[in-house]
Amino acid sequence: MNDAGQSLEDRNTAIVLAMWEGVIGRGDTGAVMRYIAPDYVQHAVNLPSGREHVLRLAEMISKGNADFKPPAHKSLFKTIAQGDMVAVIWEQQQDDPTRPGETYTGHAFDMYRLEDGMIVEHWDDTRKWPTAWKAKGEADA
């Protein structure tokens, strides 16, 4: 418990959700600096490690970009926190390959490790995309 009577788990969960809302929701570079550690370790396969790549992502989200497709709408399903870890589970409507025109509810997962109130590591279930994200006017890697 901290001075406000909040458990470590509740505090870490609030940090992760505020980061998501700021960085992914609004493309807020201030939220990147506030919540993500400089030597951030990234296990999501379409981004390298390092906070600078999350900053670039936030800029793409805020400015809009022809090459960046924001993820399909996700709604928060559950959070599970223990010690230094926070898992976030989302519901997401997916096209049904067996019933054209229909959708079903799928689930997407993120997990974050925190140290001293900063996010230091991230995992998710994404697959590798054929081409990496790039900013407007940027050459292919």
Place this chain on the structure above:
Amino acid sequence: MTDYHTALIPGAQVPEGQTPPMVAADQQALLASGDPVLAANKRLCYDMYRTVLQAGQADRVRDFIGPHYIQHNPNVVSGVEALEGFIRNSRPQRPIAPTIELPLVAIVAERDMVQFTFVRKETGEDGQPYYTSWFDLFRIENGRIVEHWDPALKSPDMLKLDPNKKKLDQ
């Protein structure tokens, strides 16, 4: 509670500039919790994983899974009988190993939920291997697993997939 801390070590070597997959240094440490209910829930899911999913022992399913099991993986129907059939049809029976042999990252528990995170090796369109993550989320009620979620998408291939073939050295 500050009793849980994840100690991670690299699970495979990757080319310079890429992020290596990390696995838990000690699976027993992942089972810890200062809350005896959370510790028991973790142990239930860990033992189910070793016995049913890993060792393929379909006749042990009901020791771990509640009768009204709800399955959210879109390729598998709900119910304990369906799970028994899925296990029988998708993998051979093996001896029960003392630990989980897939590359386990973390086991996180809160309230009535337990979540497992694994490193998952995939192959890109360029034919090169890469490492992403797989998650299993379980809800526990009265000492049995009653609900399961994972990130699976609807796919006919999934019905025949034995996840034990997803080890890092294969």
